[in-house]
Amino acid sequence: MTPAPTIRLRAYPAICAALLLAAVGLRRPELVAVAAPFGLVAAVGLARSAPPDVAAHITPGELRALEGDRVTAVVELTAARPAWQVDVALGVPVGLVPVDGAPRRAVRPGAGSTAVAFELDCERWGGYAVAARIRVHEPFGLREWAGAAAVPLQVRVHPRLEALRHPPRPVRTQASVGSDTSRWAGEGLEFAELRPYQEGDRLRRVNWRVSARRGTLHTNLHHPERNADVVIFLDSFVESPVSLDLAVRAASALATAYLEGRDRVGVVGFGGVLRWVLPSTGRAQTYRVLDSLIDTEVITSYAWRDVEVIPTRTLPPGALVLALTPLADDRALAALAALRARGFDLAVVDVSATGRTPAGAGEMGELAHRLWVLRHEGLRARYRRLGVPVVEWDGLEPLSGSLALLREARRYARTVRS
Amino acid sequence: MALAAALAVSVRATVMAGDQATSVAGACALGCALLVAGGLAGRPAATTWGVAALAGAYAGALAAGPPDLDAWAPAVAAGIAAAAEAGAWAAELCTSIRLDRAVVRARAALLVATAAGATAVGLVLIAPGAGPELSGSLVTGAGVAAAVTAVAVIRAVARRT
Numbered sequence: 001m002t003p004a005p006t007i008r009l010r011a012y013p014a015i016c017a018a019l020l021l022a023a024v025g026l027r028r029p030e031l032v033a034v035a036a037p038f039g040l041v042a043a044v045g046l047a048r049s050a051p052p053d054v055a056a057h058i059t060p061g062e063l064r065a066l067e068g069d070r071v072t073a074v075v076e077l078t079a080a081r082p083a084w085q086v087d088v089a090l091g092v093p094v095g096l097v098p099v100d101g102a103p104r105r106a107v108r109p110g111a112g113s114t115a116v117a118f119e120l121d122c123e124r125w126g127g128y129a130v131a132a133r134i135r136v137h138e139p140f141g142l143r144e145w146a147g148a149a150a151v152p153l154q155v156r157v158h159p160r161l162e163a164l165r166h167p168p169r170p171v172r173t174q175a176s177v178g179s180d181t182s183r184w185a186g187e188g189l190e191f192a193e194l195r196p197y198q199e200g201d202r203l204r205r206v207n208w209r210v211s212a213r214r215g216t217l218h219t220n221l222h223h224p225e226r227n228a229d230v231v232i233f234l235d236s237f238v239e240s241p242v243s244l245d246l247a248v249r250a251a252s253a254l255a256t257a258y259l260e261g262r263d264r265v266g267v268v269g270f271g272g273v274l275r276w277v278l279p280s281t282g283r284a285q286t287y288r289v290l291d292s293l294i295d296t297e298v299i300t301s302y303a304w305r306d307v308e309v310i311p312t313r314t315l316p317p318g319a320l321v322l323a324l325t326p327l328a329d330d331r332a333l334a335a336l337a338a339l340r341a342r343g344f345d346l347a348v349v350d351v352s353a354t355g356r357t358p359a360g361a362g363e364m365g366e367l368a369h370r371l372w373v374l375r376h377e378g379l380r381a382r383y384r385r386l387g388v389p390v391v392e393w394d395g396l397e398p399l400s401g402s403l404a405l406l407r408e409a410r411r412y413a414r415t416v417r418s
Numbered sequence: 419m420a421l422a423a424a425l426a427v428s429v430r431a432t433v434m435a436g437d438q439a440t441s442v443a444g445a446c447a448l449g450c451a452l453l454v455a456g457g458l459a460g461r462p463a464a465t466t467w468g469v470a471a472l473a474g475a476y477a478g479a480l481a482a483g484p485p486d487l488d489a490w491a492p493a494v495a496a497g498i499a500a501a502a503e504a505g506a507w508a509a510e511l512c513t514s515i516r517l518d519r520a521v522v523r524a525r526a527a528l529l530v531a532t533a534a535g536a537t538a539v540g541l542v543l544i545a546p547g548a549g550p551e552l553s554g555s556l557v558t559g560a561g562v563a564a565a566v567t568a569v570a571v572i573r574a575v576a577r578r579t
Contacts, residue, residue, distance in 0.1 A: 007463040008506070015470050017569045019477065028480045030491035033540035034473055037499040037532065040539065085521055102514035106521045139528060141506055 001051060001136065001147040009142040012042040045140030052136040052145050053080035054109065056088070058153040065122045067160045070099065073153050075132045077107070077114045084108070085137040088116045095124040096155060125159040125248065127295045158290050159249045162399050164257035168406050170228035170320035171345045178227025179261040188224035195221060229264045229279050229316045230254075232289075233339075235325035235332040236271030236296055243326035246351035246395045248293050250324050253399055255289045266314050267292050270332055274305070276314045305331050307338040320345045326352035327379045340386050347406055348383055350392040352376055419529075420457060420465070420504035424450045427472050427497040430490055431479040438482035445475035453505045460512030465505030473498055492540025499536035503529045 019035030022028075055078045063071045075088050090103035099119035107116055120130075132149040173182040185192040194210060197217035205219040232251045236244060251267070258265045259281060266279030267289050277285075277292045315321070321344045323336050340346045354376055359369035380390040389409035393402040428446035435442035449471030456464025476494055488494070507525055511517075 007466045011463075011466045011470065013569060015473060018470075019473055020569075022477045026477065026481050028477075028488075029544060030480055030488045030494070031477055033491045033536075033543045034476060034495045034498060036539045036543060037495055037536040038502075040535070041499075041532070085524070087515065100516065102516075104513065104515040106515055106517045108518060108520040108524060 001054070001145040003051070004144050004146060006141055006144060008140070009042070009046075012038045012142075016042065041140050042142065045138060045142040048140070049138055049143055052083055054078070054083050054086060054134065054136050054145075054147070056132055056134045056147065056149045057151065058130070058132050058149045060153075061151060062154040062156070064156050064158065066158050067122055067125055069122050069157075071120050071122060071155060073118050073120060073130060073132075073155075075116045075118070075134075075149065077109045077116065077134070079109045079111055079114070082108070082110045083136055084139045087135040087137070089133045089135075090118050090120075091131040091133065091152075092120065093128045093130070095122070095126045095157065096128055096130065097121040097123050120155070122155070122157040125157050125252075125294050127291070128155040128157065129153070130155055156291060156294060158294060159252050161249075161253045161256055164253050164400055164403065166400070166403070166407065167254055167257045167261075168320065168322070168347055168403060168410055170230060170263075170318070171410075172318035173226035173228050174264070174318070176227045176262075176264075178225060178263055180226055180228050180263070181223045182226045184224065185221040186224040188222035190223045190225075192221045192223045194218050227261075227263045227281065228258075229266070229319035230258045231266045231268060231279065231315055231319045231321045233321050233323040233325070233336070234267065234269045234271075234293070234296060235323065235329065236269055237329035237332050238326050242353050242356065242395075243328075243351045244296065246353060246393060247324040247326075248296055249395070250349055250351065250393060250399055251293050252290055254322060255293070256286060259283075259286045259289070264316075265289055266316075266319075268310055268314055269296050270305070270310070270335060271296075274309055276311060278313055279316055279319070305335070307335040307342075310335075315339070315344065318345070320347065323348045324351055326350065327376055328352065333379065336383075336388070337386065340388055346388045347410060348388055348390040349402065349406070350376070350380065350390055351395075352392070353394045354392070355394045356396065420453055420501045420508055421450065423497040423501040423504065424453050424468070424472055427476060427494050427501065430494055430497075431472075431476045434483040434488065435479040436483050438478065442475050442479045442482065445471055445478060449475060453501060457505050457508030458512065460509050462506050462509040465509050466502065469498055469502040469505065472501065487544065489544075491544050492537045495540040496533040496537040500529060500533040503532045 016035045016039035019031045019038070023031035023035065056075055059074050059076055063073070065071050073090065075090070077086060077088070086107055086109055088105045088107065090098070092098055092103050097120065099121055103118050105116050107114060130153040132152070134147050136145040169180055173180045181188070181190050194207060195218065197206065197219050201219045207218050207220050210218045232255055234247055234251055255265050255267070262281055264279040264281045265285060267277040269275035269292065275292060275296070277288050321339055323346065325332050325336070325348060327333065327350050336346065336348065354373050359366045383390045389406055391402045391405045391409070393399055428443070428450060431446055432439050432443045449468045452464045452468030452471060456462060456468060480488065507529070
């Protein structure tokens with residue numbers, strides 16, 4: 001622990017000495033009586049001053065919660081001997097709110113372990129590091145000893161997710177079993193077509209009613225249930241908290257919905273810093289994806305990036321690329337156009353929230369707002385000309401409504417190669 | 419509480435000061451202002467120097483006042499010590515912090531003990547001087563030696579720790 005002298009350590013001896021000298025100079029013993037407490041406090045305080053044997057650590061080491069939840073962080077103080085007074089303070093980042101005012105407590109820990117609990121409200125999604133600092137006071141306050149918990153508490157607050165029953169389905173399915181109906185015929189549950197019996201067809205596939213009517217054997221073909229690859233493309237170039245918030249909420253809801261359907265989901269965070277999670281499936285992948293999403297932040301960069309910087313393994317062939325973008329940064333727009341040109345099944349959710357963004361003050365503000373809205377409409381039209389469906393989500397309406405429009409636009413979707 | 423103690427010391431010093439009452443009252447007002455400002459702004463340095471100003475005002479009152487021994491000196495010492503302790507506590511409490519009851523009890527006990535100790539020490543120191551008037555080079559030399567020794571002892575203890 002680091003000692004820090006207080007003002008008393010410097011001032012009390014000086015006041016004592018000055019009063020004693022004044023007592024001698026003025027020949028007034030009363031000043032000795034006034035000086036004595038300062039001298040005694042300084043002498044006794046320094047004689048008793050010793051490094052405190054107090055350590056702090058936060059339990060648990062990691063917490064997961066949903067927005068709106070209340071979590072409890074416990075700072076455990078371990079002391080070899082009783083301490084006079086220990087101030088415990090939590091460094092609470094924006095997004096977490098201490099329940100009982102400021103997250104500071106003054107306690108008197110005895111020998112052994114003392115738990116100091118703090119309750120925090122999780123107001124906004126995000127990954128937070130909550131540090132704990134302690135300050136040990138001495139009885140006469142001549143020195144203070146500062147320390148901190150070695151490892152901060154990691155709080156991961158996930159956004160409240162909207163349950164998506166019907167997320168957009170990819171055009172192409174993969175080889176593993178899943179909940180998507182493949183376009184190919186094979187072994188499955190959903191009826192695909194009827195064809196004349198061929199050698200090798202299983203007897204249980206024979207449609208006896210049709211066979212009796214037509215006089216020759218016919219067999220049923222089915223669509224097999226397969227999984228799909230979905231890559232969520234998160235555009236984090238633009239410094240707009242509303243857009244980023246909407247993008248992360250939408251991405252979390254989509255990723256969770258696809259992973260519950262046994263699809264493989266990957267994430268590409270395309271911004272000042274490139275982040276990615278390789279496509280995979282399962283519960284562990286759900287946490288990997290959500291952790292990656294809540295760590296997303298806007299990092300300003302002026303370096304040009306294109307689709308070449310994205311690792312190849314994060315974009316498996318035939319994957320549905322769902323882009324969540326405010327359609328504002330040319331680098332992200334160029335990357336999406338390049339993905340489309342490479343034949344990826346691409347769909348765009350515009351999270352620019354143009355409808356929620358009011359115009360600026362004055363005639364120029366109004367004009368700028370109109371130009372901005374027009375530019376967005378132009379960009380959406382450009383993507384639609386490329387065969388990429390674009391829908392807008394402003395966060396006021398349920399995401400499922402925008403996704404229903406996207407599904408409608410993708411009803412006849414095909415992957416193309418230019 | 420710090421302000422109450424400081425005001426009590428101020429009243430005593432001003433009453434003693436005689437024709438220098440205005441100057442002493444000004445010094446006391448400065449001390450009280452520093453004490454209050456330090457307590458409200460969370461500046462322990464201001465409270466400490468406010469207490470120092472009060473002690474200086476009392477010294478000035480003694481210099482300007484009658485030569486008789488002030489029988490209220492132990493009470494003044496207790497008042498200044500209590501003002502120092504309470505002022506430092508007020509400065510600490512300026513930032514929002516939740517105090518456990520044990521901390522409040524301990525700090526209150528320390529405050530009372532400091533005031534009581536200052537009174538007791540003052541009485542012990544003042545009692546021998548209450549008889550014959552202190553004078554002479556021997557007593558002066560002893561006083562200077564005591565002051566230097568006290569500072570040296572404090573410095574030695576500080577260096578050791």
